[in-house]
Amino acid sequence: MLPTDLLSHRQNGEEIIPKRLKIDNKHLELANEIITSFQEAVGKTQGALERLLLELEGDTPDYRVKRGLAYILKSSFCTFEVVSPLEPQMLRERVFALAAKSVPSKELTQVTLSKIADELSQELEREVLPEQVSSGLYADLTENKILTAFDAPTATELLHRYNLSQVQGVFYKASQLVLNAHRNVPGEYKLLFRYLKLFQLMAYIEGDADHGFTITIDGPTSLFSPSTRYGLAIAKLIPALLHVTKWSLSATLQVRDFYTETWKTGRFTLNSDCGLVSHYPPGKPYDSMLEASFADKWDSLKTEWVLEREVDLIPIPGSVMIPDFRLVHPDGRSFLLEIIGYWRPEYLQKKFAQVRRAQCHNLILAISERLNLDKAGVKINDVPARIVWFKDKLLPKSVLAVME
Structure with missing residues (x-):
């Protein structure tokens, strides 16, 4: 899901309308361009990837869309790892302890790195180069982590995930959500109810399997103190809901006005004809x-x-x-x-x-x-x-x- 600063929506009266990208040639080309940047960055540092994305972003007015697409790729399709011959903190202690025994100089720095590399080669029973010791000193910093794997989605999959994330962001400030599930297959109900339990949502269920169910979910702003974490739990339910055949929902939102800084009531509705695509597997979710x-x-x-x-x-x-x-x-x-x-x-x-x-x-x-x-x-x-x-x-x- 997207962080708040990358969410985009407009308001028509009380109705909240999240930004959704068309699955057209223009946006498919943009998605492919960003995916290619990630593919080219495999084996490089996260800092190098960020610089590549910043260059791609340029000064175009759609920079937030590009950042949103990149955020989804980083958070859901990338593996960043600390690559160092030794845990960086331990490596720093050994290098600094040895370096403190001599007067700082460029030549002695290289001697220190070479000596530590030789020691680690013997301890680890594999060759460790001075360059690996140098790059491993601060390998635990975010910008120095290495993109070791990128499970690239298709451009269409990325755009669907972006649209879903924009809609999920609406529920961060929901004060109540009423969901109507209409005469679906019993297995779909069971899956939906299991997700309610999985995300620990406070839901009150009325109805029966023959006629459908009305599910009322308390939102984060209805609690004694608003909880972003609970808002995220509601948002996580939406991809599960997409596996249900026939449904509709309405949400009451607490939205801060950009100009007056006051809180206003917003409304949001969604149904099974929304065109959103779930990335959740249709099978049984994990237990809490x-x-x-x-x-x-x-x-x-x-x-x-x-x-x-x-x-x-x-x-x-x-x-x-x-x-x-x-x-x-x-x-x-x-x-x-x-x-x-x-x-x-x-x-x-x-x-x-x-x-x-x-x-x-x-x-x-x-x-x-x-x-x-x-x-x-x-x-x-x-x-x-x-x-x-x-x-x-x-x-x-x-x-x-x-x-x-």
């Missing part, structure tokens, strides 16, 4: 770090209980629940596991209301001790589920104990 950690620990646990990650939706009146895991025993017993981490009070109230309405008696709730349930008005004693408390990590043995 908390879920992944729990799954890894479960695999090393000696138990007959099998942990399943693909769980069917639990229909409840007017909504749906998506548990994180199912636990199955060979004797036929099974439990559903829902992990509840850090959420704001309003979300907790809705979540526990869903649990009560679901009346799912084989449900286990793993709840973070960091949550202030009393402040949220949640009464845990009337929740129809088995409860497991955890601090930073959910331990499989705790879950196993409540099942057995």
Whole structure:
């Protein structure tokens, strides 16, 4: 995604319209020119690449477009590495310690580099040249990192990624997003809901698979203190949404007026006919770090209980629940596991209301001790589920104990 300073949009009344590039010969030629610059820079320093891009940028009025395209290539398609015979900080210490024993001069500097190179050649059992020692001294600076690999996209792919990034940037300042998913294949719903969990978005889901779902997502500016990180999480959902066949959304935004420096309300709408192209794979997304950690620990646990990650939706009146895991025993017993981490009070109230309405008696709730349930008005004693408390990590043995 693009940083704020490379986003471009215009406003028509309250409507926010992000900049999108046409996939035409003019922009394809521009994208190819920038991609070629990166290909020519492989093996060179990041500083050399930046100078090449600055020369390409020139004094043209579309410099922000060029910077945006280059930013996407650097952040998503490039590998920059520190190339040094030794970790640069350690290398500096050795070179400076040896150099301090003699009076500084051009000749003695070369002697010092040669001596360190000989020492490292013996230690590493490979030839190290004085030039490698010299270039490795400050190889950890950003401008000195080497572009070691460039997985070049096509010009069309780059333009699609740019257009998607411009639209994603709209959601950085969203105060609310309402998404309507209309009668799609159940698998598409499951994928979308899993992404909601993956990005830890505070979503309230209403509806059913036969008629569609309305998903309300709280935005970063609706929290007690605005969070750019949460805005990024909402923006990351958009490429996942593009894998759903039929949908529409509307977002309420808090936009700062450029001239008056005051905050104004903006509106943004988008639907499945938007023409944007996702770079996310259509398959199952990765688990959150908390879920992944729990799954890894479960695999090393000696138990007959099998942990399943693909769980069917639990229909409840007017909504749906998506548990994180199912636990199955060979004797036929099974439990559903829902992990509840850090959420704001309003979300907790809705979540526990869903649990009560679901009346799912084989449900286990793993709840973070960091949550202030009393402040949220949640009464845990009337929740129809088995409860497991955890601090930073959910331990499989705790879950196993409540099942057995």
